Amino acid sequence: MGSRLYDMSYPQYTVHDVSALTGLTPQTIRYYDGIGVVVPRRGAQGQRLYSYYDVLNLVRRSLYKAQGFSLQETEQVLSGAITSRLGALLEEKRADIEEKQRALRLARLNLDRMSAQLDRLGVCRGRVMYLERPASWHVPYSRDGHICFEEASRAAHSGCGSAFAFAFSLPAVGEPDDCADWDVTMPSPFAEELGFTALPGAVFVPARYCLYTVIETPGMDFLRREALRPLYDFVAQQDLTPEGMIYGRDIVNDASGGVTLRYYEAWLPVRGPEG
Numbered sequence: 001m002g003s004r005l006y007d008m009s010y011p012q013y014t015v016h017d018v019s020a021l022t023g024l025t026p027q028t029i030r031y032y033d034g035i036g037v038v039v040p041r042r043g044a045q046g047q048r049l050y051s052y053y054d055v056l057n058l059v060r061r062s063l064y065k066a067q068g069f070s071l072q073e074t075e076q077v078l079s080g081a082i083t084s085r086l087g088a089l090l091e092e093k094r095a096d097i098e099e100k101q102r103a104l105r106l107a108r109l110n111l112d113r114m115s116a117q118l119d120r121l122g123v124c125r126g127r128v129m130y131l132e133r134p135a136s137w138h139v140p141y142s143r144d145g146h147i148c149f150e151e152a153s154r155a156a157h158s159g160c161g162s163a164f165a166f167a168f169s170l171p172a173v174g175e176p177d178d179c180a181d182w183d184v185t186m187p188s189p190f191a192e193e194l195g196f197t198a199l200p201g202a203v204f205v206p207a208r209y210c211l212y213t214v215i216e217t218p219g220m221d222f223l224r225r226e227a228l229r230p231l232y233d234f235v236a237q238q239d240l241t242p243e244g245m246i247y248g249r250d251i252v253n254d255a256s257g258g259v260t261l262r263y264y265e266a267w268l269p270v271r272g273p274e275g
Contacts, residue, residue, distance in 0.1 A: 011049035133267040137191040138183035172242035210267040
């Protein structure tokens, strides 16, 4: 028994034991056996029995998997087949993790933005307030009711995955039936980190205090300036002058009453009577 105590190859642990020791599910442990990665011995009753060395191998594989290594890469590392380029491979995995961290941070920012939109929906619908419009980068997505197929537009909404958001834009001065255009947008510093700012046609829209409201439109028609009438009525009452571009985003659709209602937030820049 004494020699077995220090024998790393002695089969002594069942699948249940290995699962408790490593945190791996029995299904995963059996999967590794099935593909020939960590193959146990068989006991008298045919049960799988793993050695201390087998347990270490499973822990190592879990470690590499958690760092983004594929099964093939892990086997190459553990066999010593790629020792000469292991440092470069580690740098690649570090870069992958940093990219995922950026994506998670941006996902969190988008969730926070949507939560704030819902909060403002209940407070600002039918009311006009003076709020700061956040800064963001814009690349055209649709113009005059038609989706853009230019290279930059495709790259903006395909190359950036789900990191972007959509926003409409409309000159502050124009005709009531003018149709809003739509842009693919991304905030700083994520736009710079993901290369969004280098796309042809990318435009930076700085932060600015604007008149803000939440508007409601029925049906599925394109968003037009007429839907922003509450903002323009408020501007006239306060003797203000619209200027620049109106920007906004969709918030949510509501079809609970049998009619589809769409809610948008809108930011209208203005100047006072004295400029």
